Amino acid sequence: MTASVAEAYAACEALTRARAGNFWHGLRLTPRPERDGLFALYAWMREVDDLVDGDESGSAETSVAERLRSLDEFAARTERLLAGERVEGSPTWIALGDAVERWRLPAAPFRDMILGQRQDLDLETLPDWASLREFCRRVASTVGELCVRIWGLSEPADLALSESRGIAFQLTNILRDLREDRRRGRVYLPQEELRAAGLSIDDLLGWRDPTRCLEFIRPQIERARRHYRESAPLDDRLRPACRPTLWAMTRIYSGILERLEANPAQVAGRRRVGLSTFRKVVIALEARRLGRRWAREPAAAP
Numbered sequence: 001m002t003a004s005v006a007e008a009y010a011a012c013e014a015l016t017r018a019r020a021g022n023f024w025h026g027l028r029l030t031p032r033p034e035r036d037g038l039f040a041l042y043a044w045m046r047e048v049d050d051l052v053d054g055d056e057s058g059s060a061e062t063s064v065a066e067r068l069r070s071l072d073e074f075a076a077r078t079e080r081l082l083a084g085e086r087v088e089g090s091p092t093w094i095a096l097g098d099a100v101e102r103w104r105l106p107a108a109p110f111r112d113m114i115l116g117q118r119q120d121l122d123l124e125t126l127p128d129w130a131s132l133r134e135f136c137r138r139v140a141s142t143v144g145e146l147c148v149r150i151w152g153l154s155e156p157a158d159l160a161l162s163e164s165r166g167i168a169f170q171l172t173n174i175l176r177d178l179r180e181d182r183r184r185g186r187v188y189l190p191q192e193e194l195r196a197a198g199l200s201i202d203d204l205l206g207w208r209d210p211t212r213c214l215e216f217i218r219p220q221i222e223r224a225r226r227h228y229r230e231s232a233p234l235d236d237r238l239r240p241a242c243r244p245t246l247w248a249m250t251r252i253y254s255g256i257l258e259r260l261e262a263n264p265a266q267v268a269g270r271r272r273v274g275l276s277t278f279r280k281v282v283i284a285l286e287a288r289r290l291g292r293r294w295a296r297e298p299a300a301a302p
Helices: 003-019 022-027 034-053 064-082 091-103 107-121 129-150 156-176 178-183 191-196 201-206 210-230 243-262 264-268 277-296
Strands: 187-190
Touching (some): 003 022, 003 034, 022 277, 034 064, 034 091, 034 129, 064 091, 064 107, 091 129, 107 129, 129 156, 129 187, 156 210, 156 243, 156 264, 178 187, 178 201, 178 264, 187 191, 187 201, 191 210, 201 210, 201 264, 210 243, 210 264, 243 264
């Protein structure tokens, strides 16, 4: 690895630590060199996400047309990188170029992620579950596929499991961020299902009819839980050194869902549901302990 590539990976790691939140606690458990690949992937994802939603400074009070132009430029730069060209710009592009070449990452997940971000730019509602599922696949499962490829998996069955896990993560995010997304003019819950329940998103956020709201939201929570269950075999398919990262990230996100399962009315609360920093640290420590145990066990058959 050249000095410039090493410096680029270090910059991606610093950005991940500053911005990743839940992801940081899990990604840092992966050993190098795979950890560097994950940091580069996160930095790329963070850059495209900031183009669409704005960065922490709140400076992205730009029109949809301006954001689309920026996204088009970002997509073109990504295509050049995927074609093997050296792309100038932030350290992200140097690190990601190395990661794409080293792990032979395919173009499709990058393209689908950008397509999902493009969709999110002017998205207001999603009509049904099929539309929501496809949106989750684009913005979350694509990243999951690239992660498991960096971890060494590429069989169709493995990729199908990673797709389901990505959907589980994204559905969890949607359920806990209903109020924040509503402020941004977005409602990701299927409109067809809201109408069938006789509810609007504002009825739900106001918890105006508790019985009806509970009857609607419980199946939404169970849908996310079902994707966690269906994707459970994925963990054992990873080699022990890379397994703690996925385990920790899953515990963090499924832990958020557990809180919503215990009290579904929290989806309408003013306070964002999450795990404390202490709880995340405990999960990370437990993941390290399990990683040492897994390393002593025979590899699981795929």
